[in-house]
Amino acid sequence: MKSSRREFLKVGGISSLGLLAAPTLANTIYKVGNSKDRKKVIIVGAGLAGLSTAYELTKTGHDVVLLEARMQPGGRVRTKRSAFAENFYVEEGAGRFPKSHNLTMRFIEEFGLETTPFYPQSGNLVTYVGKTHLYNSYAEQRNMAKVQLPFTTVERQSGEGGLFEKYVRPTLNQLGDITNRDWLSSDLRALDQLSWTEFLRKQGMSDAAIRFFNVGAININDGHEISALWLLRDMLSGGKKYKIKGGNDQLPRAFANRLAPSIKYGKPVKRIEQFEFGVEAFFKTEGSIGSVRGDYLVLATPFSVARRIDIPSLSKSRRQLISGLTYASASRVTLQFDKRMWEGNDLNGFATSDHPLQTWHPTFDQPGSRGILQAYIRLSLSRQLSGMSEQERVLFTLSKMEEIFPGLKNNFEGGSAKCWDQDPWAKGAASVHSPGQLTMFENAFDEPEGRIYFSGDHLSPWPAWMQGALYSGLDTASKIDSL
Numbered sequence: 001m002k003s004s005r006r007e008f009l010k011v012g013g014i015s016s017l018g019l020l021a022a023p024t025l026a027n028t029i030y031k032v033g034n035s036k037d038r039k040k041v042i043i044v045g046a047g048l049a050g051l052s053t054a055y056e057l058t059k060t061g062h063d064v065v066l067l068e069a070r071m072q073p074g075g076r077v078r079t080k081r082s083a084f085a086e087n088f089y090v091e092e093g094a095g096r097f098p099k100s101h102n103l104t105m106r107f108i109e110e111f112g113l114e115t116t117p118f119y120p121q122s123g124n125l126v127t128y129v130g131k132t133h134l135y136n137s138y139a140e141q142r143n144m145a146k147v148q149l150p151f152t153t154v155e156r157q158s159g160e161g162g163l164f165e166k167y168v169r170p171t172l173n174q175l176g177d178i179t180n181r182d183w184l185s186s187d188l189r190a191l192d193q194l195s196w197t198e199f200l201r202k203q204g205m206s207d208a209a210i211r212f213f214n215v216g217a218i219n220i221n222d223g224h225e226i227s228a229l230w231l232l233r234d235m236l237s238g239g240k241k242y243k244i245k246g247g248n249d250q251l252p253r254a255f256a257n258r259l260a261p262s263i264k265y266g267k268p269v270k271r272i273e274q275f276e277f278g279v280e281a282f283f284k285t286e287g288s289i290g291s292v293r294g295d296y297l298v299l300a301t302p303f304s305v306a307r308r309i310d311i312p313s314l315s316k317s318r319r320q321l322i323s324g325l326t327y328a329s330a331s332r333v334t335l336q337f338d339k340r341m342w343e344g345n346d347l348n349g350f351a352t353s354d355h356p357l358q359t360w361h362p363t364f365d366q367p368g369s370r371g372i373l374q375a376y377i378r379l380s381l382s383r384q385l386s387g388m389s390e391q392e393r394v395l396f397t398l399s400k401m402e403e404i405f406p407g408l409k410n411n412f413e414g415g416s417a418k419c420w421d422q423d424p425w426a427k428g429a430a431s432v433h434s435p436g437q438l439t440m441f442e443n444a445f446d447e448p449e450g451r452i453y454f455s456g457d458h459l460s461p462w463p464a465w466m467q468g469a470l471y472s473g474l475d476t477a478s479k480i481d482s483l
């Protein structure tokens with residue numbers, strides 16, 4: 001308890017923090033290798049879900065073909081290289097993970113990759129709330145006394161950690177094993193009907209405390225949109241965060257190297273047909289339409305883009321699921337500076353604010369005299385950004401960051417932006433369920449329809465995490481193998 005609470009206090013934002021030990025993956029050791037027949041499996045999408053499905057099926061002797069729309073593997077795991085000075089690289093998609101994500105860790109180790117801390121251990125973080133700057137090290141709590149918000153006396157006395165212990169921890173302790181198919185008890189179903197803000201209000205938190213509590217929690221500054229149960233489950237991914245040394249894209253690339261001949265890049269699938277003894281996928285290729293046939297097909301794309309694939313055999317209820325799932329907006333804006341001016345003030349470059357915006361410093365462990373700060377922008381602010389030109393996005397973000405690090409503009413050299421809403425093969429960052437959606441889609445998500453299986457982080461207990469994509473990939477491989 002002690003260390004997880006310290007984690008909570010040190011980064012100052014719920015979704016990125018260590019609040020609880022993650023649940024074990026009880027009963028989820030997949031048995032691949034039970035198959036009676038060798039099968040030909042078409043996999044649509046070479047993100048981590050599709051790649052891990054293919055990897056496991058290949059190991060046990062099945063034939064796979066992966067059809068990928070992009071010219072590279074990895075989907076939403078995307079490291080941007082070569083665009084910056086001094087060989088800097090940054091993450092435009094998946095950034096960090098706790099070591100409790102055992103499948104992420106399992107494959108990192110299997111492929112001989114190394115992890116390194118995501119956050120620097122020295123220097124101060126900035127919290128920018130209500131135009132007040134708070135500075136604290138990782139080990140310290142943010143000082144509520146300095147914030148001009150109408151907290152109640154009890155809230156001021158409890159401090160930030162106390163708010164969490166009083167209002168959130170008791171419910172978190174009741175979540176149980178999220179990998180269990182019968183996970184949703186009647187109490188949890190009721191929680192799913194509430195938005196995060198409604199939940200905190202019901203627990204007795206004042207609006208001022210809710211605002212302060214949510215600072216830095218990029219998923220919940222617009223708390224009304226998101227199921228309270230979804231967020232509580234997401235908090236189980238707390239704890240110290242890590243990244244892959246040299247770039248997170250090495251994980252999907254390691255899978256892809258082992259599957260190389262089976263992956264067909266630049267092949268966006270447009271239509272899927274199934275018949276009594278097989279399936280056929282139709283894809284665009286060099287100005288015409290190609291097709292491939294198999295025994296089974298795994299649709300390993302986010303539902304936000306699966307919506308555009310024509311699948312005449314799908315049931316009405318499945319279509320409703322695919323079209324109804326909510327996807328959150330997220331953008332990463334990367335700004336390069338001619339020096340790391342923030343370090344002169346003993347700041348480590350990481351910051352949170354009461355906008356859905358976090359600031360990261362991806363070059364804190366990369367050599368060079370220049371430096372890069374990256375804004376991780378979500379929800380309403382990200383949607384606003386999506387409607388701007390590239391230059392406007394960069395300048396808008398620079399002005400937001402200037403409020404947090406005054407003087408930053410003087411060292412600005414240039415920047416770039418990635419808005420996931422505009423990405424044709426993602427159309428959003430990740431599925432983040434609205435109130436009621438966990439209950440509504442319970443059990444219906446990952447069941448196959450005939451010969452078509454569905455895979456992806458959105459179908460797992462860890463949506464919006466690489467762990468979720470890998471979990472779903474292994475689950476799908478196991479199901480197909482055991483047919």
Ligand SMILES: Cc1cc2nc3c(=O)[nH]c(=O)nc-3n(C[C@H](O)[C@H](O)[C@H](O)COP(=O)(O)OP(=O)(O)OC[C@H]3O[C@@H](n4cnc5c(N)ncnc54)[C@H](O)[C@@H]3O)c2cc1C
Nearest residue numbers: 045047048049069075076094095096269456457465466469
């Ligand atoms: C901004 C952002 C921040 C994130 N932060 C984190 C984080 O800190 N930690 C973490 O663990 N995870 C994070 N994630 C989530 C993580 O990236 C995803 O959960 C995971 O990568 C999803 O893998 P997937 O295989 O399910 O889907 P995807 O990675 O989306 O893969 C789907 C693949 O299908 C392809 N495709 C789509 N349509 C078609 C078509 N018609 N035909 C053929 N191919 C198609 C796509 O090109 C893509 O390659 C983040 C994601 C984003 C976007």
